[in-house]
Amino acid sequence: MEINDLVKGNKKFREVSFPRFEGNIKELVEHGQKPEVLFVGCSDSRITPDLMLDTEPGDMFILRNVGNFVPPYSPDDDFHGSSAAIEYAVSVLGVKHIIICGHSHCGACKSLYKDIGDSPDLVHVKKWLELGKKAKEYTLLAIQDKTDQEKLYRATERISVVHQMENLLTFPDVERKVKNGTLQIHGWYYRIEDGTLEYYDGEECSFKPLVESSDKK
Structure with a gap:
């Protein structure tokens, strides 16, 4: 193009x-604008939130970054683009839902298993990927067959969604609103292959088809 x-x-x-x-x-x-949803997705060019969900202008406040990662709350004087978007959506726009949407064939999750070296051209990428380390560590403990790399990547992509949901709760206003019931956090997983979505069921600690259980989400 x-x-x-x-x-x-x-x-x-x-x-x-x-x-x-x-x-x-x-x-x-x-x-x-008065969106009720903050959608946190990956910058991957194959991910198209408005097309995936058939939304219109004004429906969603969208944050996209490498790996759909959420950095933990860090009140310092550095630049925090993703954190600023989360704070604005929650504390200014007053969204009622936050969706963390991971996806299959995620380059960021795959990169967690590669050595990208110490090139100054990738210094920010390397630092950013640290946000996926917990997901990788948990996956390596949970998956017995580590020879099937694709299976390992798919598991990491889903587990990462859960860890990013946990990071959201480190933001004071997010935690406060979740506790008082005015904000809900959802973990979704998008399959690029067929366009389907899965949601994270916290009670059973597993991902399930979203369409079949839409009343729960």
């Missing part, structure tokens, strides 16, 4: 798709 293809795409969007949302967009501009 070339830049000119994107330009053509925007033209098509303005002519075909935008008119369908124009009334909604006008209201969003005049009264501001």
Whole structure:
């Protein structure tokens, strides 16, 4: 795909798709956004939240980063883009749901098992991947057959979702709102192969098909 293809795409969007949302967009501009969902997904180009969930402008506040990781709360003077997005969604926009959505064939989770070296070009990537170390360690303890790498990666991707959910609770306002029942955290897993979603059942500590149990989520 070339830049000119994107330009053509925007033209098509303005002519075909935008008119369908124009009334909604006008209201969003005049009264501001009021999404009830914060969607935390991976930056992977194969992940398309609005297409996956058939949502419209204003429905979801979306945070995407490498590996759909959530850094633990760290109140220092450094730059925290993902943390800032979480705080804004929860404390300013007042979202009622946070979805941590992992996915199959995740490059970040696979990279946890590779040596990416000490190149200064990847210094931030290497540091960021530390957020997946707990998931890797837990997976290696839980999976007996470590020779099946694909099975190992799929397990790591799902387990990572659970650990990122735990990291969310280190944010004071997230923890407070979860406890008083005004905020819910959901762990989802997207299968790129067929477009299906699974959800994490905390009581049974397992992922189950989302569509079949949508009343629970």
